[in-house]
Amino acid sequence: MVISEELLFSHGATLERYEAGDAIFQEGVAAKYYFQIRQGTVKLNTFLEDGKEFVHGLPFDGHCIGESYLFTDHHYAINAIAVTSCEIIRISGTKLLEILMVNPELLLEINKYIADRMHFRYMISSFLAISDPIIKLMKLFDHIKKYFGFEEAYSFLIPYTRQQIATLTGLRVETVIRYVKKMEEQKMVKIESTKIYY
DSSP states (O other): OOSOHHHHHHTTOEEEEEOTTOEEEOTTSBOOEEEEEEESBEEEEEEOTTSOEEEEEOOBTTOEESGGGGGSSOBOSSEEEESSOEEEEEEEHHHHHHHHHHOHHHHHHHHHHHHHHHHHHHHHHHGGGOOOHHHHHHHHHHHHHHHTTOOSTTOOBOOSOHHHHHHHHTOOHHHHHHHHHHHHHTTSSEEETTEEEO
C-alpha cells in the first residue's frame, strides 16, 4: 500500500467496488479523487484514433492510480478500467492534500511511487524497439520481480495472465504462450499449471 488504509479511512475514505469492465475514471475528466487498489487489477489505457487500444499499465493490489493528476490542472489523459472485480479505496483529492500537509513523509512515498511507475512506462515503451520476444519477456519479468524484492530463481509468481503480458509487451498472446514455453525449456522460468514462476 502506498498510504495505509487506516489513515485513509480515518479521513473519510470509502471502499468502492467495481466489476470487470467498469470505468473507474475516464480520459478527459477532471481528477477529484485519490484511488488505491485494495484488491483486483486495473487497466490504464487510451484509445487511439484508429480505435486501437494502448495499455499503459496493469496495476493491482496495493497500487494507486491517477494520483499524479491531483497535483496538476490537467484532466485525465488515460482511462482506468477494472480488469477483475476490484475493491478500491477512494478519498477526495482535497482530503488527500490535508493528509499530506500533516504527514509530509507520505508525499515522498507518493513521489517514489510515481517515479517507479515512470521508470516502468519508459521500460515498456522501449519494447517497441526490441524484436526478440524472449528479451521483451525477460525485461518485464526482471522489472516486476525486482520491484517486489525477489531474487531467487523461480521465487516470484508473475502476477499477469498471458493476455496481460501480451498487452504490456506488444506481443500476440500466441507468441507469449510459445516463448514462455521456450523459456521454460531453457530453465528461465518454471510453469506450474498455468502459473509462471520467474
